Amino acid sequence: VKRITVPVIKRMKAQGEPIAMLTAYDTLMAELLDESGVDIILVGDSGGMVMAGHENTLSVTMEEMLHYVKAVRKGVNRALLVADMPFLSYQVSVEEGVRNAGRFLQEGGAEAVKIEGGRSVAPLIERLVEIGIPVMGHLGLTPQSVHLFGGYGVQGKEAEIAEKLKQEAKSLEDAGVFSLVLEKIPARLAKEISENLKIPTIGIGAGKYCDGQVLVSHDMLGLYEKFKPKFVRRYAQLAKTMREAFINYVQDVKQRDFPDDHESY
Ligand code: KIV
Ligand code: NA
Secondary structure, three states: OOOOOHHHHHHHHHOOOOEEEEEOOOHHHHHHHHHOOOOEEEEOOOHHHHOOOOOOHHHOOHHHHHHHHHHHHOOOOOOEEEEEOOOOOOOOOHHHHHHHHHHHHHOOOOOEEEEEEOHHHHHHHHHHHHOOOOEEEEEEOOHHHHHHHOOOOOOOOOHHHHHHHHHHHHHHHHHOOOEEEEEOOOHHHHHHHHHHOOOOEEEEOOOOOOOEEEEOHHHHOOOOOOOOOOOOOOOOOHHHHHHHHHHHHHHHHHOOOOOOHHHOO
8 A cells, every 4th residue: 555644645735625534543544444445544532522521531541542542543544653642742832742742653653743822833834744753734623722712713804814814824934834624614714724835735624625624533423422513414313323333232131141152052
């Protein structure tokens, strides 16, 4: 298989080929995504919510993320593997950011890291790129700022914020990101940002004009049911399927229908 690398991802924009990205936190899911032609597999800090029951992404730690990244690494042969930098792993200082980003490559086997934020993270991005660590940016509704935003509302509806997002996108490109996630911003703003940049944008709730799309796998599988934003398209109803399977198993055990002779030695 031909591996998807950072230069391949950048070239896809020039060639007009949409980039398909999804999340994984374990080996089995990573294998399925990789076999299915997903270009980028993100070990998102969303894993804290869908795998470990955290209420938001703020309590996710480096150790928890490294655990997910190592598991996902074992399942990926083709896709680009990107690790999400958790809250407080990169905000304190450039030094700490470099150390933690480096751990994802050194210990986790990731090929790039993702960092939320605009101009304030540009110095760290410059340093990481300088030492050979590719960085994916993330603007718009950045969930690690949930308390500042007061929730998970659409970002960039006001002209002033929209302008700020455009400028921050440009400063991230200048700092050296190889791609940029745009989360929950108006489709028209995402279109403008995408047209203004040479690097690909990857949208989640950012409309059809982005250069690629990303969803949380557990959301698009209908596995995580706690809430469903409008931007999630459910390609399966896995929670329903699993619930039915579990209920049937319990019933079979209770009725002594499982195991039968064929399932015994
Ligand atoms: O944590 C995550 O899964 C993400 C994607 C939704 C972009 O940041
Ligand atoms: Na994230």
